[in-house]
Amino acid sequence: MTAPIDARAVIVKIRQGDPPNADELLWFANGLANGAVTDAQAGAFAMAVLLKGLGEAGRVALTRAMRDSGQVLRWDLPGPVIDKHSTGGIGDCVSLLLAPALVACGAYVPMISGRGLGHTGGTLDKLEAIPGFRTGLTEDQLRCQIADIGCAIVSASAQIAPADRRLYAVRDVTGTVESIDLITASILSKKLAAGLEALVLDVKCGSGAFMKTSADAETLARALVATAQGAGCMTSALITDMSQPLIAAAGNALEIIEVMQVLTGASVSSRLWDITVALGGEALALAGLVPDAEAGAGRIEQVLESGAAAENFGRMIAAQGGPADFIDRWPDRLPAATVIVPVPCPSHGYVSAINGEALGLTVVALGGGRQREGDRINPSAGLSELAGLGTEFRRGDPLAMVHASSEAAAVQAIAAVQAAYQLDEIAPAEVPLILKRII
Secondary structure (H helix, E strand, O other), rough: OOOOOOOOHHHHHOOOOOOOOOHHHHHHHHHHHHHOOOOOHHHHHHHHHHHHHHHHHHHHHHHHHHOOOOOOOOOOOOOOOOEEOOOOOOOOOOHHHHHHHHOOOOOEEEEEOOOOEHHHOOOHHHHHOOOOOOOOOOOHHHHHHHHHHEEEEEEEEEEOHHHHHHHHHHHHHHOOOOHHHHHHHHHHHHHHHHOOOOOEOOOOOOOOOOHHHHHHHHHHHHHHHHHHHOOOEEEEEEEEOOOOOOOOOHHHHHHHHHHHHHOOOOOOOOHHHHHHHHHHHHHHHHHHOOOHHHHHHHHHHHHHHHOOOHHHHHHHHHOOOOOOOOHHHHHHHOOOOEEEEEEEOOOOOOEHHHHHHHHHHHHHHHHHHOOOOOOOOOEEEEEOOOOOOOEEEEOOEEEEEEOOOOHHHHHHHHHHHHHEEEEEEEOOOOOEEEEEOOO
């Protein structure tokens, strides 16, 4: 007779270096979702996993269990259902370009996104800088929008991976956020609950990312790809550089401005364009819509250049409560800061290093992110015209522009931005944008 499963037994197994089986992890995930597992037991589980690990099979089993702890969407659509996930960085607004571009290539994209976390901005917060935009849709609303428009960018409902919602909160207060197994299961349980057939991952590496070194980024990328594939979703990952902001802006409305400039052809941020095209090519190839990633990248470029992606973006904005004329009138529709001042360069030299995390925290301090859960965001706050690596400056030249709600806040931000930039007499070597492909 099989012994009944209980939380203590599962925790002890992990502590002893004996990963639980799939049934035990499914029981534990359901216990997190329905309250049978206490907060103390959840914290002990997270610490045991951090210290002992689950192994690849255990990681897949935990991901599936957390996915299946709530609702898993099923689709019946005339094209593949695909998505992209980024581990987060400064000025990372790829999703806003990529989702409508993928739709123009024949895919369907139910993108479940998140809010700002730590020093990194959140896709939902950026979209909510657009007046009226709603990120919370019911399942019926989501299904109707996907069938009609092809894409939606929404927050996870309480029914999506509830085990992750519970465990994430516990990890945050128990010092277990860094566990590769728990990071992997957290990211993928929510994504796979959206019913995806293919997923492309953007794993950031550098000063503006959570993973500061290439070794750490590769470890996470390989864990994510292997686990997603093991759970039945075609997946690949690009490890991309975040030693400087992806675009020359950080802050919700300011990043929307950069997105709209690219979508409408007003100007092109080369780094944003290149990474969107590369990730889109990977996604289309995984979904079988093109023969390979190179052909897929070409298709993404076509729909960005033709305006097809912009048209889909405008339709999505209107469907989720934003202005119907946003594509044509976006400069009039976005909020602007009351105080906009330059950051004078303190000396002469070339920008040799940028502390991206410090820039992100500066945006948070300006009100562009949350210092505590429930904080209200100022969508107009942030930094624009951020200097890139290798740029030469003379004393007094502007390194960036601060967008603040008061002179006092601007003064503090100026000092923080100056401290985040390092200048040297010679320009640094150029770092490639895409560091490695994991398949």
